[in-house]
Amino acid sequence: MPEGVIYGGWSFVIAAYAITATGLTVYAWSLFFRLRRLREEE
Amino acid sequence: MKEARGGMWMKYVGAFGLLLLLVGSYIGLFVAPAERHMGDVARIMYVHVPTAWVAMVCYTIAFGLAIVSLWKETAVSDARMTGAIETGVVLNGLLLLQGMIWGRPTWGVWWDWDVRLTTSLVMFLLFAGVLALRSFVDDARRRAAWSAVATIVAFVDVPLVYFCVRWWRSLHQVQSTPSTVDPMMVIPLRINAFAVLFVALWMIHMRKRIELARRKREETDLPERLAVQEGEANA
Amino acid sequence: MSNERKRRRLFIIAAAAVAAATLGYLASGGIGENLVYYWSPSELEAAGDEAIGASIRLGGLVAPGSIERGGDGLTLKFAVTDGECEVPVYASAVPPAMFREGIGVVVEGTMRDDGTFETRRLMVKHDNEYTAPAEGDSVDVEKMMQSMQFERSES
Numbered sequence A: 001m002p003e004g005v006i007y008g009g010w011s012f013v014i015a016a017y018a019i020t021a022t023g024l025t026v027y028a029w030s031l032f033f034r035l036r037r038l039r040e041e042e
Numbered sequence B: 001m002k003e004a005r006g007g008m009w010m011k012y013v014g015a016f017g018l019l020l021l022l023v024g025s026y027i028g029l030f031v032a033p034a035e036r037h038m039g040d041v042a043r044i045m046y047v048h049v050p051t052a053w054v055a056m057v058c059y060t061i062a063f064g065l066a067i068v069s070l071w072k073e074t075a076v077s078d079a080r081m082t083g084a085i086e087t088g089v090v091l092n093g094l095l096l097l098q099g100m101i102w103g104r105p106t107w108g109v110w111w112d113w114d115v116r117l118t119t120s121l122v123m124f125l126l127f128a129g130v131l132a133l134r135s136f137v138d139d140a141r142r143r144a145a146w147s148a149v150a151t152i153v154a155f156v157d158v159p160l161v162y163f164c165v166r167w168w169r170s171l172h173q174v175q176s177t178p179s180t181v182d183p184m185m186v187i188p189l190r191i192n193a194f195a196v197l198f199v200a201l202w203m204i205h206m207r208k209r210i211e212l213a214r215r216k217r218e219e220t221d222l223p224e225r226l227a228v229q230e231g232e233a234n235a
Numbered sequence C: 001m002s003n004e005r006k007r008r009r010l011f012i013i014a015a016a017a018v019a020a021a022t023l024g025y026l027a028s029g030g031i032g033e034n035l036v037y038y039w040s041p042s043e044l045e046a047a048g049d050e051a052i053g054a055s056i057r058l059g060g061l062v063a064p065g066s067i068e069r070g071g072d073g074l075t076l077k078f079a080v081t082d083g084e085c086e087v088p089v090y091a092s093a094v095p096p097a098m099f100r101e102g103i104g105v106v107v108e109g110t111m112r113d114d115g116t117f118e119t120r121r122l123m124v125k126h127d128n129e130y131t132a133p134a135e136g137d138s139v140d141v142e143k144m145m146q147s148m149q150f151e152r153s154e155s
Helices: A010-041 B002-031 B040-072 B075-106 B115-136 B140-155 B157-167 B183-234 C003-027 C041-051 C141-147
Strands: C056-062 C076-081 C086-091 C104-111 C117-125
Touching: A010 B002, A010 B040, A010 B075, A010 B183, B002 B040, B002 B183, B040 B075, B040 B115, B040 B140, B040 B157, B040 B183, B040 C003, B075 B115, B075 B140, B075 B183, B115 B140, B115 B157, B140 B157, B140 B183, B140 C003, B157 C003, C041 C056, C041 C086, C041 C104, C056 C086, C056 C117
Parallel strands: C086 C117
Antiparallel strands: C056 C076, C056 C104, C076 C086, C104 C117
């Protein structure tokens, strides 16, 4: 096994993609929600 | 109606972006090779780099609209500027988190006060500050003018984030170019760059609609609110 | 054009001018000398006794053949080089997985009187090259210096 190489580390990759997906989804949902609420109030 | 037609169109841009994001991420996670030293951890690149690019594109759009908004004083440019800033802040926040997650296994630390990391955090705080400023100003015209000026000032940090790694010593590496990145890694990188851009354009558009609706409500509510304020003053 | 409009336009131009001037100043290196994230081995050596006890960061490449791992796995010794000078480092830290000969590192700590740099925070610097595995690992100090953006000191 050569030195200086990262083995594994998929947990970090999964964490980064999961956080990104969650962040974008929550924000998209908040956009829908806020717009709908404003429309209903009209 | 022009607005409605534009809305229809943006919906497809967003959906296309989402589709691209799935394709690009699939290639990045399962098709592209691992990196020689970083191994699979390098796959974080395919979300991290596009997020950084598009966050800066959002702020640049906001900067342009801030000038337009000061110059012409239109409600649309102010609303769209707000959309670009808020979308930029969301991406900027994700960018910082992705970077920390990538930093731990490669650099050995979650965070360090190097120029790239510091200027990126400052960028987040500055533009979040512009959004906070907006919520404190009740008068729509003043809010537009103040937040446009604040945006122009905050924007100074954006080129700094980009160039700091070239100008000063840092822990973060300088920008890669296609010649320093394996061709199989460039493909998902490019796909996801466009993917995040399209999704962001949709987000800017949605946020713009929210802001316009809010402003319209403010204007219709204004006489009512003034009456309430007068009542409070008399009480 | 009304007076108010004129004033606002003047304000935009002023704001843009201030922004451009700030950037220009930064780009021309006005603040560069005061913004030193790490010292190179040459600079550390030039500083001499001043570096002893001060809290500093040292940046450079891990000198080939210099790594000595402690038996407990929690300490290690190696030398940091910039191609001109070498500074011996004593680290009481678990090195990141990418730590190896010839890689860029930034260590945070202080200089001891015996000329050894003592650190508890060892960070590995990655360059901007991303390549697929199965290539030979060659340590070329000159090339690594370049791709890791470690500039040679002028001295």
